Each structure stands twice: as structure tokens, then as C-alpha cells.
Amino acid sequence: MEGDLGDADLLNRLFGTHAIDAVMHFAAFSQVGESMHQPLKYYQNNIAATVTLLDAMVRHNVKHFIFSSTAAVYGEPESVPIAEEHPCKPTNPYGNTKLAVERMLADCDAAHGLTYTALRYFNAAGADGSGEIGEMHDPETHLIPIVLQAAAGQRDCIQVFGTDYPTTDGTCIRDYVHVNDLAQAHLLALDALLEGAGSAVYNLGSSKGYSVREVIEKAEAVTGRNIPVKEAPRRAGDPAILIASSDRIKKELGWMSVYDNLEAIIETAWNWHVSRT
């Protein structure tokens, strides 16, 4: 379900006239930097609108919910890889709003028996192999699309936000997971809920970390283009390192990532990018 979740009348009509077993929730603002400057936009969309959605679900007896959560719920990790038991201390409004919804879901389960799966995405990336679905935001703020725009000559350079982090090369490390692997996890989660599994929280990542500089190097190798870099100050709200342990979802739902290296992920994104220009 996408779009404006704040429309209670629309939701009531939808749930009232269809037999709906479960809702997959993708609608969210998800830009860490933006959330630091416009927190209320995030609280309005990610929390207030989700209250409206859950309220309609409870009133119409829709019993299952799959939630797009985020690695941003953890904040700066105490250790990596991060397992689901790791304390949640978000460092930005985006993570705060997603964690609030996870807690709201736990309360709705206890009170109304609404079972849910919260999928904590690490860095979603790549494009579908068909070349028809890819990543594009307006304005674009995510690393891989911006790097590819720079490779394609649509930007002068890529700005590297922070070169003094306590990492091997001073830039932030992230765990990139292909969008099709994320989609597969949703289907597994849906099957499990429909078969009666209880509520669960799962990380979704590749368990491999790449620095911003490594992403740029790999993009240069995949595209065969030079990518100009400009060093810039840190972006507020960014943890230094986020790497997932996805052992729980592998063990409990049999999830596997098909795209298990960053070159393959960037290649799908580049093919999509080229096909659109």
C-alpha cells in the first residue's frame, strides 16, 4: 500500500468492501538528512498516518501487517554485525519515527491480536533485472543513485559526507542489500503470518560493509567511468557503521540474498540508469 495513508475515509472504504488479510506498508519518508531538518514531516507521515491506517485495520479486522522498518532504529551500534537484540537508540528523526511504529505494532498485537513483521532494511539498493523498476527520488539524496548520476555526467561530482569517521578510510560504512532480495523477504514474511506465525522483527542486510569510498571505486569499475569526488562535512544524524546480522530471518524464514556482492547490485542500478537516459 502506497500513497497518502492519512485518508481515513478512503481506508474505511477500502477495508470495508474488500476481504483483506494483510497490509504491506511501504509508504514512508526515508531520508536521514532531510529528517534532521524537517522532523515533523516524518512524524506526520511515518507515525500519524500509520495510526490512521492501523485504526482502520483494527476496526475492519485486518489481522496482519508487514512493516518497512530500518537499520536507523539502532543508531550508532555498540558492535557489528548488528543483531535484532541490539539496543535501539536512533540518532535521527527518521529512526525515531520507525521505532515508534514498531512499538505501536507491538501494542496493537497485545491489544487486538494484530500480528506483524517488522523488516529492518539496511541500505536498499539496485534495480530489478527487467530494467523496468529502479531507484529514483526527487530530490535524490541516496548514495548509489547520486554516484551513478556523477558517472553519467549528470552531476559534476559526488560529495563525500565526512572523511573523519572511525572507519578504515574515514568514510561511513553501510550494508547494501538488493531490492529484489528485500521483496522476497516480504513474501516470506507474508506466508509466515498467513500460516499463523507470531509477530517478529528481522534485519535485512548482506552482512557485508562498504565505505562510501569503496562504493565509489566499485561504481567506477562497473561503469568504466571516472567519478569525481569532493570531500564535504559530515551529514548530521549519520552513524559511522551499520552492518547487519541477518541470521534470524535466514534461520526462521529461510531467506537468502541472491545478490550477495556490491558490484552485482551496482550493475543492476547502472543498467536501469542507462536505460532511462
Ligand SMILES: O=c1ccn([C@@H]2O[C@H](COP(=O)(O)OP(=O)(O)O[C@H]3O[C@H](CO)[C@H](O)[C@H](O)[C@H]3O)[C@@H](O)[C@H]2O)c(=O)[nH]1
Ligand atoms: O551524496 C551523498 C549521499 C550519501 N552519502 C553517504 O553515503 C552513505 C549512505 O547514505 P544514503 O543516504 O544512501 O543512505 P542512509 O545510510 O542515510 O540511509 C539508508 O539507510 C538507513 C538506515 O540507516 C535507512 O534505512 C534509509 O532508508 C536508507 O536510505 C551515508 O554515509 C551518507 O552520508 C554521501 O557521502 N554523499
